[in-house]
Amino acid sequence: MSPTGKIFVIADPTDDRQIALERAIQLGVDTKSALHVFCCTYLDEEALGEFASRRDGKHHEMERVEAWLDQQLAPYSKEGLTIEREIWWNEKWAESACHAAARCGASLIVKSSFSHSKLGRIARKTSDLTLLRNSSCPVLLAKSSEPWINKCVLATVALDQVDEEHERLNNIITTEARRLADMTGFELHVLAAHQEHPDIALVLNMLCDDEGVSRQAYAAQRFGIPEEQMHLIQGNARLVIIDKAYELKADVVVIGSSARKGIKAALIGNTAEKVLDELNIDLLV
DSSP: TTTTTTHHHHHHESSOOOOHHHHHHHHHHHHHHHHEEEEEEOOOHHHTTTSSSHHHHHHHHHHHHHHHHHHHGGTTTTTTTOOEEEEEEEEEHHHHHHHHHHHOOOSEEEEEEOOOOOHHHSSSHHHHHHHHHSSSOOOOEESOSSSOOEEEEEEEOOOOOSSHHHHHHHHHHHHHHHHHHHHEEEEEEEEESSSOOOOOOHHHOOOOSSOOOHHHHHHHHHHOGGGGGGEEEEHHHHHHHHHHHHHHOEEEEEEOOOOOHHHHHHHEEEEEEEETOOOOOOOEO
């Protein structure tokens, strides 16, 4: 996400509240980013049967959604933002959104998100999971359009895994979290949950020569933040993240996703997907 990037917003033509659009407008104003508002619609065979032809049905629906979207965007015409819109016809709207975001060069996708039961997530592939597993850029899942007032960004990293994949993901997470904190003027906190006490020197590839320096101080140095904003907590990652996010009253939690698919995703999942329905806080993945 960059101040000169493009924010891709998914509008939902079936919902009166446009949480994603309201959050994206706030971010667009703060970061001086252009907005690309995407809306996908589709009519099934029964609905199309009410028209003289499939072509007429599609044309009517596209015109209806276009008018609706223009109405949604009208209040923001004086915000000084560059806003372009795109309306697409496809039954699989989440996949279409991923393609459209890549096509327009988006640096961030913003989508509204609501809680699902664990069984509901497993039983059918929700749009949230489709975006998390297929998007080519970070995805902000907005739970509310309320302004971010606590001025806290919480980045969650993994320090109990010593491999190139986790190191790369940690770097991406902290980079995106710092950009967001810098652009909004928020305070950046970094959280690392671990099951066992990791060898910080080994994990961070740092030389720990100074005696008496705490593990937390070394970790804070690695991520370039004050020691009091670095949190090393032993415990289950899902529970630790939820507890610390609410304790800090974070406005947004930044977390990485392994983008697993298929049976492996259903059986294992990842931390981002595990906390998705338990955090009533915006989640940047």
